Amino acid sequence: MKSIIKITILIIGLITSIFLTTINIYSQNAKIQNSSQEYSGELKKILSSHKGEVLLLLLGRNDCPGTRKATAVLDEYVNIKPAGVTIIRLDVPLSNETLKMDTEWNHKFSQIIDNDRTIATQLDFFYYPTLYIFDGDGVLRFEGGCDKTNLDNIVKEILSEKQGQTKKNFSNLIPLEGATAPDFSGTTLSGENVTLNSLLGEKATLLFFAQTFCPFTIEELLNLAEITKNFKEKGVKVIIINRGEEVDTIRPIYEKYSPEIMVIWDKTEEISKAYGIDVTPYYFLLAPDKKIMKRRSFTAQAGTNSLNTFLGIMEEKPRYKSSEAG
DSSP states (O other): OHHHHHHHHHHHHHHHHHHHHHHHHHHHHHHHHGGGGTTHHHHHHHHHTTTSSSEEEEOOTTTHHHHHHHHHHHHHHHTOTTEEEEEEEEEETTTOOOOOOOOOOOOOEEEEEOTTTTHHHHOOOSSSEEEEETTTTOOOEEEEOOOOOHHHHHHHHHTTTTTTOOOOOOSSOOTTTTTTOOEEEEEEHHHOOEEHHOOOSSSSEEEEOOTTTHHHHHHHHHHHHHHHHHHHHGEEEEEEEEEEHHHHHHHHHHHHHOOTEEEETTTTTHHHTTEEEOOOEEEEETTTTTTTEEEEEEOOHHHHHHHHHHHHHHHOOOOGGGGGGG
C-alpha cells in the first residue's frame, strides 16, 4: 500500500512539473505575440521607423565591460549581417544620472541615449548589457546576452519565416516559481564533483549565477558573503555557479571576495542553460525538496528579503521599480 502511495505521489509530481513547464512556454510565447501592441513613445517610433526589418537593440553603457564586449560582437556582426537587419546601441543611465553621446563613436551602427529611461522601463531592462531582437512586425523575439553565433542563427531563422507562421520565442526559458529546479552535476573550483542533491541546505538553498567580468556581479559578491554568514546558522546554503569564463581568471576573484562560498565552474554553461540564465547576476531560492520558491535578478536586498520571507522571519516586500535597476 505504501509503495502505491509513493508511486502516486511521484506521478502527480511529474504531471505538475510538465504542466508548469507547458504554462511557462505558453505564457512567454503569448507575451511576445502581443508585445508589438504594448510599446509607446520613443520605442514605438523606433520600431515604426524600422518596420519590415529585424532590429537589434543593445542596451548598455560605455563604462560597462560587458557592454564593450557585446559592442565588439556587433562590430563583427555588422560586416556579415543579412540585408534587412538594423543595429542600434541604446545607452541607459543609472537613476538620477545623465549620459552624453560618445564623441568618438566609430561603429557602423548608431547610438541613442535613453536619459529618461522610458525605453529601458518598457523593456523591463535590468542588466548591462542586454540584447533585444525585434522582428519586422515590431514583436520582441529575444532578450538576453549578445553571442555572435546565437545572434546569427536567430536572425536567419526570423528572416526565413513565412507569413502567418507562429512566432518563436528565442529567449532562454527560465523555470517558473513553483516548479522543481533542474538537477545538475558539476565541479567546484577545488575539483570536487557535486550534484544539486548533494548541495541542498537543511532549510533553503540559494543558487547565485555569476560572471566575474560583470561589475554588478563583483559588487554583489561581498553582499553575498554577508548573506551567507547571516543565514548559515538558519540552515541556508549559498552556492555560486559561474557561467563560462576561464578557471584561472575566476579563481583569484572568488578567493578575494567570497572565499567561504562554494563555487561551481559551469565551463560549458550547461547548468546555466538548464536554468535559462543568459545574463547575471541572477538567483534561485530553493526549498529542501528543490521547489523553486523565488527567482529573479540578484540584489542584496532582494536575496535577503526572499530568504526572510521564506523562513518566516518577515513578510515579503514588493520589488522596487525597474527604473532603479542597473
